[in-house]
Amino acid sequence: MADTLPKIIIDAKAMGRIVERIAHQIFEENGGSADLALVGVVTKGDLLAGRLHDAIKRIDGGDVPVGRLDITLYRDDLSGAGPNPLVRRTEIPFDITGLTVILVDDVCYTGRTTRAALDALMDYGRPTAIRFAVLVDRGHRELPIRPDYAGLEVVTRTEERVKVELAELGGKDRVWLLESGSDWVPGEE
Amino acid sequence: MGFVAKDLIAIEPLEAADIIAILDTAEGFLDVSRRDVKKVPALRGKTVVNLFFEPSTRTRVSFEIAEKRLSADTINFSSTGSSTSKGETLLDTVKNIEAMAPDILVIRHPAAGAAQFVADRTSAAVINAGDGRHEHPTQALLDLMTIRQKKGGFDGLKVTIVGDIANSRVARSNIFGLNKLGAKVTLCGPGTMLPNKHEALGVEVTSRLEAALEGADVVMALRIQKERQSTPTFPSDREYAKYFGLNSQVIDLCEPDVIIMHPGPVNRGVEISSNLLDGSRSVVLGQVENGVAVRMAVVYLLAGGVAQ
Amino acid sequence: MRLIVKGAHLVDPAQGIDGVRDVAVNGSTVIEVAENIETSSGDMVLDARGLHLFPGLIDIHVHFREPGQEYKETIASGSRAAAAGGFTAVAVMPNTNPVNDNAEITRFILEQAHVAGMCRVYPVGAISKELKGEDLASIGELADAGCIAVTDDGMPVSSSMLMRRGMEYAKGFNLTVISHCEDMSLAAGGCMNEGEVSALLGLPAIPAEAEEVMVARDIMLSRLTGARLHLAHLSTIGSVELLRLAKGYGLNVTGETAPHYFTLTDEKVRTFDAVYKMNPPLRSAHDMEAVRAGIQDGSLDAIATDHAPHAGDEKECEFEAAMNGVIGLETSLALALKLHFDHGVDLNRIVAALTCGPAAALGIPGGTLGPRKLADMTLVDMNEKWVVTPETFYSKARNCPFAGMELRGRVVRTITAGRTVYKDGSITAVNMGTAEILP
Numbered sequence: 001m002a003d004t005l006p007k008i009i010i011d012a013k014a015m016g017r018i019v020e021r022i023a024h025q026i027f028e029e030n031g032g033s034a035d036l037a038l039v040g041v042v043t044k045g046d047l048l049a050g051r052l053h054d055a056i057k058r059i060d061g062g063d064v065p066v067g068r069l070d071i072t073l074y075r076d077d078l079s080g081a082g083p084n085p086l087v088r089r090t091e092i093p094f095d096i097t098g099l100t101v102i103l104v105d106d107v108c109y110t111g112r113t114t115r116a117a118l119d120a121l122m123d124y125g126r127p128t129a130i131r132f133a134v135l136v137d138r139g140h141r142e143l144p145i146r147p148d149y150a151g152l153e154v155v156t157r158t159e160e161r162v163k164v165e166l167a168e169l170g171g172k173d174r175v176w177l178l179e180s181g182s183d184w185v186p187g188e189e
Numbered sequence: 190m191g192f193v194a195k196d197l198i199a200i201e202p203l204e205a206a207d208i209i210a211i212l213d214t215a216e217g218f219l220d221v222s223r224r225d226v227k228k229v230p231a232l233r234g235k236t237v238v239n240l241f242f243e244p245s246t247r248t249r250v251s252f253e254i255a256e257k258r259l260s261a262d263t264i265n266f267s268s269t270g271s272s273t274s275k276g277e278t279l280l281d282t283v284k285n286i287e288a289m290a291p292d293i294l295v296i297r298h299p300a301a302g303a304a305q306f307v308a309d310r311t312s313a314a315v316i317n318a319g320d321g322r323h324e325h326p327t328q329a330l331l332d333l334m335t336i337r338q339k340k341g342g343f344d345g346l347k348v349t350i351v352g353d354i355a356n357s358r359v360a361r362s363n364i365f366g367l368n369k370l371g372a373k374v375t376l377c378g379p380g381t382m383l384p385n386k387h388e389a390l391g392v393e394v395t396s397r398l399e400a401a402l403e404g405a406d407v408v409m410a411l412r413i414q415k416e417r418q419s420t421p422t423f424p425s426d427r428e429y430a431k432y433f434g435l436n437s438q439v440i441d442l443c444e445p446d447v448i449i450m451h452p453g454p455v456n457r458g459v460e461i462s463s464n465l466l467d468g469s470r471s472v473v474l475g476q477v478e479n480g481v482a483v484r485m486a487v488v489y490l491l492a493g494g495v496a497q
Numbered sequence: 498m499r500l501i502v503k504g505a506h507l508v509d510p511a512q513g514i515d516g517v518r519d520v521a522v523n524g525s526t527v528i529e530v531a532e533n534i535e536t537s538s539g540d541m542v543l544d545a546r547g548l549h550l551f552p553g554l555i556d557i558h559v560h561f562r563e564p565g566q567e568y569k570e571t572i573a574s575g576s577r578a579a580a581a582g583g584f585t586a587v588a589v590m591p592n593t594n595p596v597n598d599n600a601e602i603t604r605f606i607l608e609q610a611h612v613a614g615m616c617r618v619y620p621v622g623a624i625s626k627e628l629k630g631e632d633l634a635s636i637g638e639l640a641d642a643g644c645i646a647v648t649d650d651g652m653p654v655s656s657s658m659l660m661r662r663g664m665e666y667a668k669g670f671n672l673t674v675i676s677h678c679e680d681m682s683l684a685a686g687g688c689m690n691e692g693e694v695s696a697l698l699g700l701p702a703i704p705a706e707a708e709e710v711m712v713a714r715d716i717m718l719s720r721l722t723g724a725r726l727h728l729a730h731l732s733t734i735g736s737v738e739l740l741r742l743a744k745g746y747g748l749n750v751t752g753e754t755a756p757h758y759f760t761l762t763d764e765k766v767r768t769f770d771a772v773y774k775m776n777p778p779l780r781s782a783h784d785m786e787a788v789r790a791g792i793q794d795g796s797l798d799a800i801a802t803d804h805a806p807h808a809g810d811e812k813e814c815e816f817e818a819a820m821n822g823v824i825g826l827e828t829s830l831a832l833a834l835k836l837h838f839d840h841g842v843d844l845n846r847i848v849a850a851l852t853c854g855p856a857a858a859l860g861i862p863g864g865t866l867g868p869r870k871l872a873d874m875t876l877v878d879m880n881e882k883w884v885v886t887p888e889t890f891y892s893k894a895r896n897c898p899f900a901g902m903e904l905r906g907r908v909v910r911t912i913t914a915g916r917t918v919y920k921d922g923s924i925t926a927v928n929m930g931t932a933e934i935l936p
Contacts, residue, residue: 302769389693
């Protein structure tokens, strides 16, 4: 069925449910909140990581450490034409060695951002395991990468664009599916 | 907004927003130098040539560390000769290096304008690591980064620069940067070390250290550049230290939370006393750490391959 | 056979003429200047209606680099550049290699000029041997061989005593002393003007006072010795004022400036392009205004180019390492006319500064087109606009700081000693090797 775009694929209520569900899945599989860490990819994954932190805390009161990771310096498209993208602060104020790190991002698409994030994380220490949580998995992978926790799996065309809005960034909590048009920005998956 | 340019030759032509963008980027790079694996793959496959026509250890090492932490391939080329002595001219050297297709050239040279000269004749990005008495933009950027970290901003800040300003590329770059960012700059030194037409620089000038230090938030001492003087500009080290040297007594005229900076290397006991340099108000070592981050930021930003 | 230049607007300040005149020439000499000269069948008539006619332009400050630096310029190439610029006479500075401090070099220069056959070349001898500022050169022999003045140009005579001796000695041989005014210790190896721009650029700088203190010294030495003094390439407010003062004293002192000093300022150095490097350096806008005013009020007697050719690599290097000097012969007239067109300077003053002014300063013939005077003249289309393109110059050198400028007023024909040496953009070879045009 040919839906007209843009359309909202996740609204605020659904997003709340997704965060709660993923928090519970992580908690179950890890057998609690001990030896767990959340690292979000800036600028939306880190906000989602913060929400997961709060949700896990509501389950058993555990205060899972949260970090933010800027993967710009690990991207594989830096040599392309055009100015280099801004580098934002990475803050992982704890040692990840020996922890199970949940890497959090808003959308999983080609897998290249995740590849960069994995490389970056490995430079910070040697975690016991890295698991991958996303709000939306839209397919079209170019690398053998798969999320362990996905809020919503949605079938998309490559010309389309998934746009995540979060209340912390001044919008509402919702996820759009858009025609990409000419304003598509690399990296904004 | 980012900083988009082919080269970084001088602070003078930059906008305040450009400087802020470089400083913001540099803050992001501090983290790389603080972790165990001090390397990111950002500039893999890029070639950086460090061209040093003037002896320098600090600046060259700082650039080299910055480049290596970005995974660039670095090549060092040192020569103390200039085209005035017999041998290869600067133009020849540039053409030769250009043929090796480097992405970035970092150049230090004893002649003002040498970096601009090279930049005009190569497609590589050029970073000025100090050209004669003209400018030393990355030193100013790391100083500005240090000031921002300690003071939170620049607006209305009183910054006093003491020493051989007329002969200092560090002072010149800092003056331009501080003016653009809203700080008030006061220069102090014997008349022989002050620039003749300081009006063009938009600064206050005095030869009385007490007046210059009163209420200062930041004090920057400059190295006495004996090697760049044709005729002596002060009678003796002793007299200089007496009237223009920073020590724990005169520094009390400044704001209580004053920070003391020095671009190094220091003539201890001449432009600054040892206990002041090693004391709690000194931010000299912070300057060195910021130096690597700032140079990483500049190399990274210029490696973006912006067409001219 | 007479040559009649008919219907041009003649500007000849020495005679107070500023109107349409016919000029009749017999051989290398003017025989008549009148509002209407009847032509007869044997006359060669040059229809110059709509054009301006000036006495042949005279540039009393050029460097032709021969002998010794023929890769930069030769007397032949420099002479062609002069002819193309409308100049029928030039004075060549002695800082060649070897230095023109002896009669042999002077004779060599005159011989080469004779072979070139484009314009009158007046050699200027050295004041001191090898321009070292130590011992007097053989000034008497230089005068006998054909030098019309002495100077150590390129270098000042730093010793006041040697300058005094040079003036006293030159006076006895009726030679003008040309002074390159620069206090070397105050200039301190600088390479641009000391001012707001140098404060921004950090280039070693030369204060205006480095020129002015020497101008003052040499004016006083001229008073002391009674020698005829000509001040070369004046570039500052103070220099122009001191020259005015000297003339007020009734001293036998003249002065020149160069087109770059009334056209450009030290702002140009911001590019670090060494094409803007010369000595004295480009000054401030205030200095430039003072130089223009000095031309307007006649304080400055001459516009001279200080034509200083250099090879490409001597300019394409670090600013501090680059050679001093710019070429100027092929742009001088149009830049001077720009003062008239754009800045209201009287055309008669400009023509005087390019003709009778410099002739009088060095006591050489020419500079006016009266009966029995030299048949040297320059025909100019005052309306033609053109863009400065150094690649097309007759000079060997390309170090021209005016490239790309649009100028108004172009030389249509240059006539030296009654013969056309340059016409409509091309050198004409008729004069090659003739003896007639020697001074």
